[in-house]
Amino acid sequence: MATRAAPAEFFLWGVSHRTAPLPVRELWALDHGEAARAAAEFHAITGGQVVVLATCNRTESYFYCAGEPPLAALEAALAAIKGRAVDPHGRAVFHTHAGLETVQHLFEVAGGLDSQILGETEIQGQVRDALKLAREAGACGADMGRLFDHALRAGKRVRSETRLSEGVLSAGQAGVLLAGRVVGDLRRVEALLIGSGEIGALTARALMAAGVRRLRVTSRTEEHARALARRFDAEAIPFQEAQAAMAASDLVVSSTSAPAGLFDKASLAPFLRRRAHRPLVVIDLAVPRDFAPDTAELECVFLHDLDDVEALVAQSQTAREAEIPRARLIVEEEARKFAAMHAFRLEVEPVVRAFVEAADAWQREELARRADELPPEARDKVAALVRRLVHKVLFTPLNRLKTLRNRGDLTPEALALVREIFEIETDGDDPNRHTGQ
Amino acid sequence: MEQAARLLAGFLPAAYAIVWCLYAGLLAGDCSAAFKKTAFRALAALAALHFLALGCRAVALDRCPLIGGLELVSFLAFAITVIHLIVERLTGYQTPGIAALGLALVLQTIASSFWGYEHGADQRLRPWAVHLHAGLGIGGHAGFLTGATYALVYLTLYRQIKTRRLGRLWERLPPLETMQRMSVWALRLGLCSLTAAIAIGLARAWRDGLNPQPLWTSGVSWLLFGALLGIGRRLPLSGMRFAAAAACAALVDLVLLVFTEYLHGRHLGL
Structure with missing residues (x-):
């Protein structure tokens, strides 16, 4: 009979939004290249299989190795990658898990249960990318591959069997939802984005994801509009043409930082007459508001402001929170199933x-x-x-x-x-x- | 057969109530695909059951079961159910069924509560052409009523969104544009049905040398809704105005339907 080595186990070591505030997470944030390098170096240090999952909410390393990984060496390697000195007082922000806890944690992450925005779906792709990156770095083995594949399946199950990822997760999605309640099929919709800041970018992403037919972007600073349009394959138009563009749009999302209102009923009425009574959904996310409240008096204009959007997001958050117990049951069941299979x-x-x-x-x-x-x-x-x-x-x-x-x-x-x-x-x-x- | 007809007539309001409750469930909560399918199948079964009840009555009385207000009301409920079934199938939206089926439930409950068997067999009402003419005619008016019901739902929804009351109702009903499309579909089905009924009526009147007077009022309804659909298409009306016009036109149509029934009764000497 051959002598058996110490049994290998799954471990987790990392920092996330649950354990560290944003300034600390920023210190340990890794881009793709750094994550691949970290995976390779951790693999060399531990002699086991490694996947590094780096998102804006977390930098977590998953290990499959015999015995607990040497955390001090890992931290030193990570600090070297980030070009920083090791801070012995900063170790408290790192959390660790071992065995089934690690499996369960990863499944929760993949299911969106551990995300800052509960139920967000981007994490699924990030988990997949992390696995791919580790494979390319030669750090991921069959067991880790199976763990991550199972985590992706568990995440998919959470999303399909619960309503954790349903509803409105951002202002952009709220805009899409509000527009959808009026015009129905968003693939026929022409949208106009006024403002090119962070909210504008998020909204543009949500609109493109919803499959709008055409997206136009305008901003008081034309250069910004052009930059945003380039990012999302949209069309930039001069700010002076915004009202005329509204006449041809079905959805307008405005998020400028203008100090006072930009549009009102009197200024829009002549342009909107050309619309032949087609409904126009206006979502004003700006503070102070870009559209005067009297705009809503125009018969075919459906005006919503930030309060409506926030109410929708909050309503949706409550509904999603109610799904947490069901989602956790699925995660636990899948984790047990994985552990048994392993x-x-x-x-x-x-x-x-x-x-x-x-x-x-x-x-x-x-x-x-x-x-x-x-x-x-x-x-x-x-x-x-x-x-x-x-x-x-x-x-x-x-x-x-x-x-x-x-x-x-x-x-x-x-x-x-x-x-x-x-x-x-x-x-x-x-x-x-x-x-x- | 008369026993079967009576039994089915007695059971119909309960069946309508059950299906209406299923549709109320669709509006009240987030339902599974299986529940949605069950509701649709129940509606189809209800339409089949009502058709069977009308068939039994036709066989029992040996005539088209459309004499008198109560038979008309029952047939109207049946036609509304069928029209909603078709529109639901075309658009894929079920929740507005609560309004259309609610109307059908009220109509059938009235019919089942009061109808009798005082009008016996009538040779003039035996031919299939009469069955077809009467059925399509009522189908036409049912289409207008269903379209107007959807229009009222549209107006409710419009008001909800306009006043930014983004509650449950807002979530469950179809988007505004779809609601308008459902209304237009029902009106179009009604117009097609009434066109066919008038054509059959005119052909019979011409062949048998009858007075086409009862068709006049149906003709007015036909013109009214034809104009509404034509104007809505040529000169785009806002959804809100179209819905308001459809609801008003349906009220006029109801009066015309009563008058048409009176003229048919006088024509047949009933």
Whole structure:
């Protein structure tokens, strides 16, 4: 029997919005290149499998290695990547998990349960990217790959079986929702964005994601409008043409920082007459407001301001919070399922594999010994027959072994007995397998 | 057969109430796809059941079951249900069904509560052409009523959004433009149905040398809604004005329908 190495385990070490404020998170934020470098260096330090998940809310490293990873060395490596000195007092902001807790944490992250904006969906893509990056850096092995793949599946399940990601998550989405309640199909909608700041950019992203037919951007500073338009493949128009552009739009989202109102009923009425009574949804996100309240008196104008948008976001947040228990149940169930499958792979899979390999070796050996006694034309047939026979004989005990493990009835002693009886030797668990090391 | 007709007539209001409750459920809460499908299937089953009830009555009385106000009211409820079923299928939106089916429920409850079997067999009302003419005629008026009901829902929704009351109702009903499209679909179906009914009526009057006087009022309804749909298309009306006009036109149509029924009754000497 081979001597078995210390069992490998999943670990997590990182900083997130739950443990550190934004200024601290900013210190440890990693871009794609830095994350890949960190994964490679952590892999070299721990000798295990590593994935580094770096988003604006977190910089977390996931490890699969034998024994707890050396945190001081990891912190030193991370500080070197960021070009900073190690701060011994700053260690409190890092959180760690081990074993099933790590699995559960990752599944919660992938499901959007641990996001600052509850249920946001971008994290799913970020988890996928982190895995890809680690694979490219040669730091991710089969076990870590399976963990992240399962996390992505768990996240997908959370989103499809709960309403955690439904509703309005941002001002941009609120605009899309409000417009959708009037015009229905947003793919027919022409939108006009007035203002090119942060809110304008978020709104542009939400509008493009909703698939609006055409997006025009205008700003009091034409250059800013052009820059934003370039980012979202939109069309920039001069600010003086904003009113005329409104006549051709179905949705207007305004978020300028103008010190006073820009439009009112009297200034818009002549332009809107050209619309042939098509409804126009105006969402005024500016403070102070860009549209005077009397604009709403125009028959086909549906005016909403920041209060409406905030009410929608809050309403949606409450509904999403109510989904947390259901989402957690799914996460726990998936984490348990993963842990069981992982344990199964670790304990039983090597035994099964070795069993099948030994049986194949026996049959090959026997066939080789009797090969001369068989006519050449019958050899293939006999070989196939023997193979089928061996697999049939093995099927029931192997299946029973898997069933016992699934039921939790397979004790280590029983497994050791199986190894002993059939003289099966396995390689144990090598966290480096499939990483190319 | 008369027993079956009576039994079905007695059961119909309850069936309408059950389906209406399902549709109220759709409006009240976030429902699963299975629940939505169940509601739609229940509606289709209700339409089939009502058709069966009318069929039994037609066989029992050996005539078109459209004599007198109560038979007309029941047929109107049936036609509203069918029109909503078609519009729901075309647009994919179910929640406005609560208004259309609510109207049908009220109409059928009135019909089932009071109708009798005083008008017996009538040779003049046996031909299939009469069944078709009467059925399509009522179908036309039902289309107008359903379209007006959707228009009222549109007006409610318009007011909700305009006054920024973004509550539950606002969430569950279709978007404003879809609501208007549903109204237009129902009115178009009504217009097509009434056109066919008038054509059949004119053809029969011409062939049998009958007085086409009862068709005049239907003609006025036809012109009214034809003009509304034509104006709505050629000179774009705002959704709010179109909905208000459709609701007003439906009120006029109801009066014309009563008058048409009176003329038909006088024409047949009933």
